[in-house]
Every structure is written in structure tokens, then in C-alpha cells.
Amino acid sequence: MAASAPAWTFIALFLPFVAALLAPFLVSRLGDKAAWIIALAPALSFLHFCRFLGEISAGEVVTGGYAWAPSLNLSFSWFIDGLSLTFALLITGIGTLIVIYSGGYMKGHRHLGRFLSFILLFMGAMLGLVVSDSFLMLFVYWELTSIASFLLIGFDHEREAARRAALQALVVTGAGGLSLLAGLVFLWNVTGVTQLSLLVHLGDALKMSPFYLPALFLVLGGAFTKSAQFPFHFWLPNAMEAPTPVSAYLHSATMVKAGVYLLMRLNPVLGGTPAWEILLPFFGGVTLITGALIGIRQTDLKLMLAYTTMASLGLLVMLTGFGSPHAIEAAVLYLVAHSLFKGALFMVAGAVDHETGTRELPLLGGLRHAMPVTFAAALLAACSMAGLPLFAGFLAKEEIYAALAAGNPRAVFFTGAALAGNALMVAIALAVGLKPFIGQRKNTPRHPHEAPITLWLGPVVLAALGIVFGVFSPLLHAYLSSPMASAIIDEPTVVTITTIPHLGLPLALSVFTLAIGVLIYWQLERARWLMAQMLESLGPGPDRWFDHMVTGLVRFSAGLMRIIQPGRLEIYITITFILVALTLLVPLFVFDELPDMPAWPTGLLVQEAAFFVIAALGIIAVLRAADRLTAIVSLGIQGFAVAVIFLLFGAPDLSFTQFMVETLSVVILTLVMTRLRLSVSDHRPAGQVVLDATIAIACGLGFALMLLKSVGRPLDPFMTDFFDAYSKAIAHGANVVNVIIVDFRGTDTLGEIAVVMITGLAVLALLKLRVGKRGEG
Template identity: 65%
Template structure:
């Protein structure tokens, strides 16, 4: 349905304008309702699957599977996607390319749904790369701006490059497990972990997941992607695409979770990403960039929790993922509302908007409370469970400290967005600020309220979402029972400590921002700049390799080609002892046969001894005619006729070229060059001779000849077997050969006409334009 909506979106926008958002939203709402209908059976522990054979010869099935993990993601994608489509209609009202935008966002939605419901490894990869392609289109939507184009290219290169690593990892896993479906892969996880290449497969999969979910040091592409319109930021870079990597890690958790490498790499990179993202968030003054870096931090937190490997950590990751999608999607939309209605996203130029935008303020405050882990909201439950998972001493203590620091920084960033634009003295803004229309406000208000509803209705949330999702990740039944109502415990005390630190950071936000900014400037070089340097270096390297491999001299290409041919012919026969025996018992040559063979040898000698190229070309034709006569003598008139035609045309065409193009009349190669070329030529001749002698030693298999003899008349209604083979059985091949001959003839004609048009230029004069082209 999203793909159908993408197809008709431009037409609907032309007819309905921005109001096309309402019918287009149905293409996301209906899938949401269909997915929601599966909540009861999946909550009871069942799984829903289906599909059909897509490419049976490759073992690729268009198969899908819904369990607690995939269903939760599908509901988040389709549900938030419905709100985003409506929000886009209000945010981009009057935009000349609104129809194109709707097509892109719906294509992305379809690709993202494909990722989370796929039950086939290659099908998952196809949709995985489709999300990269469609996000490239969305990030670069404002293609007239250089920053948008750069951000789109950067996102495509980073996530697409990571996707290539992922493809290798998925193929390795499929080969190691002997299955192509994800369900079968997970079921055989215990045996798979014993394979000696499992760590290599893990590293490849992590490259795909880390690049997609913006883990350090690949985090830089996500904030740069904020060049996209705000609906894109709210949908792709908070609730859906950037969580694809987290989804993949959660999906493959039963396969990798017991590996020591998994339990080290994920917490280390996740914790680093959490701290880096949170620190860079408080450095920003742009609302979207603040949210972008807190998204990086949140993704690091999710990866860290997924890598710990405990049941508590899985529960915490599940709760935080759902809570994050609700509050971050809402806050991104709120940032867009402020920008759309007030005319700026710079937090230093905003203030006192609470009276002008009361509904926006209420939604922002509610979403920020969930992001900050205030009791009664979904974010509070997630934070409590995070601390419960990390309380245990040793390695977990360090991760606990990182989690407290990261959450406190995100608390300050979230409430900076919720409070700074709305409280304090009124600051004049470029636009007359007010709450947005219903299309703009429906999404953020509903998501903020859902964050509160999820906390107050925790039992229903756990029954239908948290417990089934955690069970699907862990591969065993898990019951989540945490409440959003505060209760005395160590985790609650740590939550309050986090809030206190966050309040302190919020009050001192200006000084904290200056300190972080000074630290970043002191470091100077970073991954974003490194990306530009890496791309520039790659371009220089490819240019040098291209100049080395493609110097523009035909003689070098021919020398390398024939040298490799000789090597491929001779080396295997010598290495594996496959040299042919010398033919014995052959019939003596008849006089006429020996005469034509001698004629071919004389032609060869004439080619070598000729002093001009034209003479060599004519002499070369002597050999061809001699071979054609031999074909005729041995009962192959069709082949002989073809050979006569080819040799005649070759001589005529080459002669025409040599007379029209100003090339050297004689061969001026040096003696070493002649010796090298002669050696390669002799090696090719000897190689083909030995190869053919070895081939005729193999007993002849006449099945194909018998088939053509029996069926040429019956199937193709032709008595001439050779003609039938060429025209009917190999018709496509013959058509290709005709096309090649036609293209070659056109190229030769172009060369001749080019020389005729500019007779003064010389192909051997490097200072002339034609010499440079040669």
C-alpha cells in the first residue's frame, strides 16, 4: 500500500494540493491496522509467517515473519509514518515538489517495512539497501543546496558501504548455517557459534549495523542528514531508518549474544557513541542538531544494552526503543513546528513563545519529560530498567557511570528544547509565531500523549509490546513487569540522581556548551572532515589506478590481453600435467592439402617479412583464404563461405583504414619489443595448438549433434542443420553477433569520416588534437 501511494502521490497532489496528505496517510494507516490485528496471537507467543518462492534457484523466498520484535517495529513504522504523512502536508504546504516528497517518503516506508518483516537473508538485504537509496532521495530533496547534496551523498556512501559488508556477512551466515531464512538461522544459532568463521561474520554484520545506526566513528552522517526537511528527520532519523541497525542486532541476538567479541564490541562502541552524541548535543544551538546528536546518543545506548547479553538489558533496550520513538519523533516534529511558525530553529533566538504556542509548549514539555525519565512516563520505565540491568559491579559499573552521564546530558538537551523557546522574555522572531494547523500539530501532540499513556498503561504495553518483543530477541519467554509509578530502589535513586545532574547541566547550559565547544575545537580534526579527506583520497587513488590500467595505448592493452591468454592456456596444462600426447597414426597428407597448408605458411612468412603495413594486411588474407579452402575440402562449405567473407571484408576494411589514417608506413618497433611481441604470439599459438590437441583426445560426445540432427527439421522446419542452429537454436547469439558487426562498422565509418574531415591532423603528433585523442 505505501508503494501504491507513492505511485499516485504526484497525481493526488496536483488535484488536492497539500490536502492529499489525508488520503495518502491511509496507505500507512491501513497497514498499521492490519499489523495491529496480529497483536493478540503474537502476545500469546505465536508467530505469523507467509510468502512465496521468489528466486528458487538461489534459495531466495519472498517470505515474511511477524513476531514480537518485527511486529513492534512494523507498528512504529506504519503508525508514526501515518502521522508523518499528515505532518508533511502541513509542513510543506505549497511546496512545488510536494508530490515528489510524498512519493519518496512512502517508498522509504515500504522499504523499511520490508526490512523488519523479512524472513529471508537476501530479501532483508534488498530492502536494507532500498532504505539507503530512498533516504538519499529524501535527504537530498532540496537538491538546489550544496549542503543537502553533500549530506545525501555522505549518508548513501556510509550506509551503502556498510551494506556491502552486511551482504558479505549475511552470505557467510547463510553458507555456514546451510539456510537462507532468518528463522532457520536463529534456530541453528548454537551450532553456528562453533564455526571457525563466526567472528568474521560478526564483524561484517556489525559494520552494516554500525554504519546504519550511526555508531562512532560513523555517527557524523546522521547530524548532517538534518539538511533534509523536518518530516524526514522526524521519521528516518529518530524512529525508523537509524534503528534498522539496532533491529538487525536484536534480530541476530540469539546467534551472536554469547560470543565474547559481541559482549565487548557492542558495549564499548555503544558507550562511546552515547557519550560522544550526548556531549555534542549540548554543544548545538540548532533545535534539529540538538535532537540529532541526542539520537546518536540514544542509538549508542541501545547498542550498549543489546551487547550486554542479560535478560534485564534486553528488557531495558525494548522499553527504551519504544519510548525513544515516541518522544523523539514528537520532539522533531515540534522543532519543525517552531521553525515553520516562528521562522528560526536557533535556540538562542527563541524565547517567550508559551503564550503564542501553548499547545506546542505542552506537547514539547510532555515529550521532554519522557526523554528525561520523569516518573509516570514511558521514558522513566526505560531508564529504571537500564539502571537495573547495569547494577552489578565490575564491567557493568563503568557502563552504569556512562549511562548516568549520557542520560543527564540528554535530559539537559531535551528540556532545553522544551523550555528555552517558550519561557523567559519574548524574543522577536522572523515570523509571527502561533500554533500550527491540525496537520502540523496532530503528530507531536499524539506522540507526546502516547508517551504518557504508555507509562500509565504499562500493563497493556508489556502485554502486547514489551514482553513479546523481549521474548523474540532473547529466544525465550520473558515477562516485563516494571511500572512507571516510582518505587524505592537503587535504580530509582540513580534515576533521581540523573535528573539532578541534568537540572544542574540545564541551568549551566551556556557554560557547558562553551566548554564542550572549546574541547571540540581543540581536537580539530574529526570524522566528518575525515570523510571528506577519505573521499578525496579515494578519487585520487582511482584516478591513478585508472591512468595505470588505462593509459590510452592500444598496443599495451593487446600485449596484456594476449599475454594473459597465453598464460591461461599453458599454465594449467603444465601445472596439472594435462599436456597432450603427440598425434600418432594420422593419415598422410594429400598433395592438395599440403599445398594449401604451404600456402598458409607462405602467407605467414610474407606477413613477418613485409616492409609495409599494407603488404602485411594483404599477406594476412592469404592465410585466411588457405584455411577457408581447407574447410571446403573437409566438407564444411558453409564455414568456408563464412571464412571467405570474413577474410575479404577484413582485408578491405583494414586496407581502407590504413590508406585513410596517417599512421607509420613501416613497423618501427625496437628489437626487444619485437622479441617480446613475438614470444607472446608464439606462446598463444602454441597454447591454442596444445589446447586443441588435448581437446580432441577426449572421447567425442555426440549427444548435441544427434539432437540437432533429429530436431532441426521437426522444430525449425529446416534441412540445413548449420543454418537452423545459427538462426533458430542460437538466434539470440546470432543477433548479438550482427549487432557487434554493425557497431564495429559504424565505429570504423566514424574513424574514416573523422580523418576525412580533418586531413591535416596526425595521429602520431601528440601536440595535435587528434594525436591527443589517439
């Protein structure tokens, strides 16, 4: 295990956030050309993480960080192995190209600076997520990705569809984040560790715990919502309301793969159990088929790619949970290949839309002469997505079939699911990467021509990397595939597959997949019609269910608020005191914690007894008062009597405070009553009087019993000795009570003063409002 230079890694992690702060300023000065300068931030982070390739490929792990709250075992720490390094390189590398692409795609947009700021915030959040070591750091970055995606999806906030999609993504992934938080708390309590670097080496300790299943379900809730697994998949296609650079980045290297990253990271401690190997392949397989089938139905290039991303995420989850080393190797290869070809194809779709004015496939054709560079990038990326030889996608598809193909029913079932999903994605790859560029030229809203370099640079680089990684697969395996697979499996693993076809079942399944995919592409219009009929017969899906759920929740909340917030102060006060009485009395009676009744004091002096009697007479006077003003004044009688009792028992400071409080209370209440139009006396029906008296007696009894229980326990002199020893030495005060109030608990006292001040201001505002209405009347 190696420790990196913490300062440089810290800077690399925060460079995107710094660039996010500077982006609006730079764009306001330089316009869209500022994107090239802003892209230096993720590029420098990318170069920093490239420095770790050698030691990570040699089996080392890079750690570092800073202690945050050592007493709580909380730290800002990072843990970089093959898994996190691969994600970090994808996030920063593709992020650099996305920033440049955004400058060209959003050229002239009045909010380009804000957009780039959001993109960089998103990048920083995702980067922090994948290198986080502490649970707290992981959760904070996890939620930050949800917030950043909300801002990006709803960037065009003037459109209702964008606002709805942003809110939907935030609700679904936010709920998943709460599920993940609960799962992390379970992991912490079961294992006693709060760092992933320690957790992944615990072996079967967590799997043997009775809390394994609750922890697993909660973690899956976070991962499935983030990575759009069925039935939480509906937010992902709707996120296409975001500008195309967001879609390209979100689908290739960032948020949607966060759930997959989490499952891969926790595979050593949660994987290998029947629950893991049933739930993940099942939901992953369903998501794969669902996404691929719905993708065939679409005509919008972005929606077609979005549903194939959903299908690909399902394939990754299915492979991660399948339970064999070859399946993990296949997942690793497919994740890298998918990041490259999907980022390229999304940027191609954006370039086509930017130059032609449409993304509708039936309206596109014959663009190869007008956009030759874009066509070359699209064709290379589509070939990788289809899994043709020499491409990284071919490596992934061969390894998928090598991992899944076997003679048992389970393997046959999931091999069939992978074959069907891959065949459908071959057809969609050809539809997106080939169909818009071949055939007869069609009339489009804009006259097409080759996109500027900012729009084709990203697709060309990513598509070229797809074939470079395929041809030079040993390089890919040495620095990315093998270290990443080793981190997921938690043991040294060497990936050896090459693009040279080897005769066998995997190659036969690959050829069969391509044949089925080409057939579907040939009959694309018929396949689209069949899917439209099937989806129509199924009725509304989870997307509409979400709307019904939100509508129902709003109606339920409104009804509940009408009950508990009717607008009458007396109801609020009554409920408050009922809850106070229940809180005090129920535990005492339910848990048999009633105090022992004290004996009547034998040495009570006459003056002490007299003031007890006066206090009681004050209460009677309040109850018997004919008008409100008399009741207020009578209320002060018992307050002054209690103040004298404090004085007689040797607490002059407390007595003086009581005198001041009672005096001010009587004066303020009297002034308030003279400004309000209230009935002279308190007229209440007998039932209301009985209810109020019962609540008052219950509260008084509860406080009395709680006080008796408290003073009945042996006095712990620790705090007494502490204040006696340090009041003079530290606070330089001889009056211990004053020192406690002003120094030791000065913040608490300040809070009490603030509460009294805010209450007074609120009363004053209500009086002003009342007087104003009276004047208008």
C-alpha cells in the same frame, strides 16, 4: 506458526510504493491537501498490521510469500513476529503522521509531490526490510533505504551542504551494505539456509563454526554504519541538511534503527559469545557518551536531537550486546519510547522553525503563549525523554538500570556510561522541550503563532502515546514489549515493569540521573563552552577524515587512470593480449595441466598438407609484406587456407562461414586503411618488434595448448545426442549446425551480431571524425 493471507500482506507492503507513484499527480491536482489523501496508504498498512497483534501476542508467528526462483531457494517472503511487527507498526504509524506533517511543513513548495514520493519510497523500503524473511529480500530493501535516504537528504540539491551530506550518507551506508552482503553469504554457506525464520532457530550451530568471527564482523559492519555507531557516526548529524520531516522520520522509526533491528534479529544466532558481549557494549557505550557530549555543544535544535539519537542508538546497541534478558527488555522499552518522544520533538523543532524562522536555541524563548499546543506536546515528549514517572521513558530507564546495575566491574562501568549518557540527554530534553517556550519573549525572524493542525497533530499524538503507554504499561507489554523481547531472546518472555516507583537501586539511579541532568541544564551555557573547548582541543574528527579519504581516493584514481588509460590504443591492445596470454599459460604450467603432445598424423593426404603449407606461407607473407595493404591481403591467404581445410574435413557450413568472414574482413580493412592517414609501411624499432612477436607467440601457444587439452579429454556425447534428437523435433531443422546457431543459441548469436554492429558503427564514427578534422585542417 500461522500463515497470513498473502495477498493482503503483499498489498500492505506495496501500498507505500503505489502511493509514491501517485503522490506527484495528486499534489499537482490538490496541492498540499493531497497529503491527507496520500497518508491513507500508510494508515491502511498500519491497520493491516494491527490485525496481527492478537496472534503475535499469543506467541504465533505470521509467515507468507511467493517463490521467486525455487531452484536457487530464492523467494519474496515475510516473517512477522513480535520484533518485526513492532517495527512495522512504528514505521507505518509514525509514517502516516509524517506524511500529514510534510503537507503542512512543505506547503507551497514546488517539489512537494516529489518530496512525498521520496518519503513513501523510504517508508516502503524500511517496511520491507523489517518483515523480510529471505536474505536476498533483506539485502535489496537494505540498499533501497540507503538510496531513498540519499534522495531525501539531498532533496535541497541546490545547496552544496545537502549534496555533501547525501553523498556521505550513501557512501558510508552503501559500504556497510556491501559488508552485510558478504556477511549474509557467510551465513548462507555456514548454515545452508537463506531465510531468517530458519536461521534464528539454529541454536549454536553458527557460533561453533570457524567462520563465526568473519560473519560477525561483516554483519557488524553493516549494522554499525546504518545505525551510526562510532566511528561511523559522522554521517547522521550531517543528514540534518534534509527537511525536518525527513529528520523526524529517519531518527524515530526508520533507517537509523535498521542496524539495531538487524542486531536484535540475529541475537539468537550471533549473540551470547564473548566477541558479541565485548564488541557491542564497547562500541555502543562509546557512541552513547560521544553523542551525548557533542549534543550538549550544539545550539541548533535539530542537531541537538540528532546527537541524542546517536547516543540513543549507542545505548540500544550496548543493551542488545550486554547479554542478559533484562537488558533486552530494557532495549525493547527504550526503542519504543525513543521512537515516540524523538519523533514528537523533531516535529516540534520543525514547527518552531516554521513559525519563528529559526532553530537556534539562544534566539528562542517565551513561545508558550504563542504556541500553546506545540508547547504541550514538547513538554510531554521531553518528560518522556527525561524518564519522568508515568511516561514510557521512565519504564525504559528503570529497566536499563535494573539490567546493568550489579557489583562486578563490567556492570559498574556500563552503568556509569548509561548514567552519564542519560543525564546529558535529560539536559538536552529540557533544553529542546522547555527552554524555547519559557522565559522572556525574544525577537525572532517571524512573528510566531500556533502552527496549523498538520504541524501539531503528529507531535501531540506521539507525545500522548508516550504517557498512555506509561500509564497503561500492561497494554504495552502484552502487545508489543513481551512479544518483541521474546523474539529477540528466542524464548517466551514477559515484561512486567510498571510506572509505579519501586524503592531500590534502579530508582535511586533514576533520581540521581534526573538531578545531574537538571544541574547540567541549569549550567547549560557553561557546559556548552566546556564541550566546545574539549572538541577544539581534539582537532578534526571523523567528518573531516571522510573528506580527506574521499580527496585521497579521487587523487589516487586520477593517477591510476593516467597510467592505465593514457589514450593510446596500442597500449590497450598490448595489455589486453598480455593478460590473455597469462590467463591461458599460467594455469597450465602452475597446475601442471599441460596436454599430451599428439602424434603426427600418418594418413595426411597431399591436398590437406598443401593447404597447411599455404596457411603457413600466408603468415610469412604477412610478416614480410612491404606495406600495410599487402599485409591485409596476405592475411586473407591463411584464412582461405583454413576454410579449405574445414571443407576437406567435412564441415562445409563452417568452411562457408570462414570464407565469408575472411572476405568481408579483407574488404572492410582495406576500405578502412584507404580512409586513414597512415604510413605506408609499419616502421617499428627492433625492441617493439621483439615484444610484439613474443606476445603473439605466447597467445598462439596458449590457444594451441588449451585446444589440445580440450580435445584430449574424452568426448561427452550428451550434447551431441541432445541436438541430434531434438533439432528436427523442436526446431524443425535438418541442419543441426544451423539449428544450434539460430535456435538453441539464438540469443548468443544475436549478441555476437550486436557486437559486430556496434563495432562497425564505432569504426564508422571514428572515420567520420577523422575526415571532419581533416576537412577543417
